[in-house]
Each structure stands twice: as C-alpha cells, then as structure tokens.
Amino acid sequence: MVRNQAKKRKKKATPRMQLPKIRIGKILAPFFAITVVLAIYQLSITMLDREITSIEISGPFQRVTALHIEDAISEEIDAGFVGADIDRIQDLIVALPWIDQARVARRWPNRISIIVTEQVPAAVWGDNGLLNTRGELFIDKSRHVPAELPRLSGPDASSAEVAARYLAVREQLILRGLDVRRVHLDARGSWGMTLGNGIDVRLGRKAVADRTDLFLNVVAGIITSRGKEIDYVDMRYGNGFTIGWKGDSPTPVSDPERARQEMLAARGMN
Numbered sequence: 001m002v003r004n005q006a007k008k009r010k011k012k013a014t015p016r017m018q019l020p021k022i023r024i025g026k027i028l029a030p031f032f033a034i035t036v037v038l039a040i041y042q043l044s045i046t047m048l049d050r051e052i053t054s055i056e057i058s059g060p061f062q063r064v065t066a067l068h069i070e071d072a073i074s075e076e077i078d079a080g081f082v083g084a085d086i087d088r089i090q091d092l093i094v095a096l097p098w099i100d101q102a103r104v105a106r107r108w109p110n111r112i113s114i115i116v117t118e119q120v121p122a123a124v125w126g127d128n129g130l131l132n133t134r135g136e137l138f139i140d141k142s143r144h145v146p147a148e149l150p151r152l153s154g155p156d157a158s159s160a161e162v163a164a165r166y167l168a169v170r171e172q173l174i175l176r177g178l179d180v181r182r183v184h185l186d187a188r189g190s191w192g193m194t195l196g197n198g199i200d201v202r203l204g205r206k207a208v209a210d211r212t213d214l215f216l217n218v219v220a221g222i223i224t225s226r227g228k229e230i231d232y233v234d235m236r237y238g239n240g241f242t243i244g245w246k247g248d249s250p251t252p253v254s255d256p257e258r259a260r261q262e263m264l265a266a267r268g269m270n
Helices: 002-013 024-048 066-077 086-094 159-175 206-228 258-267
Strands: 054-058 097-108 110-117 123-124 129-132 138-140 152-155 180-185 191-195 200-204 230-234 241-245 251-253
Touching: 054 066, 066 086, 066 110, 086 097, 086 110, 123 159, 129 159, 152 159, 159 180, 159 191, 159 206, 200 206, 206 230, 206 241, 206 258
Parallel strands: 054 110, 123 152, 152 180, 200 230
Antiparallel strands: 097 110, 123 129, 129 138, 180 191, 191 200, 230 241, 241 251
C-alpha cells in the first residue's frame, strides 16, 4: 500500500507538457490579405496600363526634331502608359546631341508630355568641339562650327578649366570695353589668350591668377587707349610685363603701379 501511494505521488509530480493551441486561420489571414492586395494592385495596373496614343513634345527646336526624340524613346513608349519608365525616357532624350535638359510626365489617360531645352554653344573647343554656357563639352565633333564663337583649346579633359578661365576673363574684359577671341592651355601648362582686336597676351605657367589680375588692372587700360599700336603683351615676368609694339621695339614695364598712374593721368583721371 505504501508503494502504491509513492507511485501516485510520483505521477502527480510530473505534469504533462501541452502544446499551445494555434488557430490556422490566424496564421493564414495575413497572407491571404497580402495576396488580395497584390492581386488588386496587379489588376489595377493591368487596367490602367493602356497603350500610349499621343506624345506631346515642346521646346525651341533648332538642332533637334520631334522625330529624333520619338525614335530614341520608341521602345519605352511601347511598354504602355504605366509600364513606360519615365526616368529612362528622360535619360534617352538627354543623351541625344544638342539636348541639354528634358522633362517627361504622364498625362492621363494615354498621353506622354515632353519638354526639351537645347544646348546653347558658347565656345569652340579644339578644332570642332562645342562647349555650352556652363563650359561643358557637349559635342566632340560638330559638322557646323559657328565662326563667331571664341576658340578654346588645351589638353584632353581640360575643357572645363579652360572654359572657366575664359568666362571669368571675358566678363572682366567686357567691363573694360574689350573682348577675348581665344584662350589656350598648352601641354606644359602655359596659358595664353588672344583679344578680340588681335593682341596676343602671354600669361605663362606660374602665378597665372596674379598675372591675369595685373593684366586686367593695368594693361587692359593701356590696350583700350593704344590698342592699334600693340602687337602682344608678355606677362611672364616676376615684377612687371612687356608690351610689344607694332613696328617698334618692345617696352619692358618693371613698375606696374607707375604705369597705372601714368595711364590714369593720360586719361585725365589722376
């Protein structure tokens, strides 16, 4: 009897493990809801993704035609109103020669709107490349180079640097009644430019910014008053410059400040 009671106590001391009851419906309900949402989304896309029947292209066209643009984006347009990749269409348009910017948008129910802006050439790079107003090379070899554009040249990949110097100098020269026709950077890093009146300006490789300032502040004034007599200006000196006169010996100027004062006095401004 004692043994039976011990067995009973032993049985009571070891409770049975029971697994929690999980309702299958609670597990499947979220997956079912997601499936329904995806199905509705796909159905909506299918219903909305109709054929594109109209492309509206606007912009000041001079070098590019609407046909060029349509040809470039034809594959994307075939993907349908919703399936067409707007960013891809924009990239394809901007990749065309002479296109600077493009804006593309969907217009319900089946139309695509495109607004383009063409590049504006500001200078010739090398023999027949073209730079835009930001100094970016947008055409390597142009079949038509406008004769009135200034000429810039230099080593490969230096177009942005040369264009930046040209734009900065040109802005200052215009204020002084002058203009620049050519800016050149050679393989050794030496700078030179030719003004609109044909005068060559030699800036060299060292202290180019300081020499440019000296040219603008002093020499430009001399050129304004005596430009027809000057052949070239050599700024490659540590403390001055040399003016090369047409039919006469060059004149070294070792005291730029004195030259500036004499120039102002000659103008009656001193």
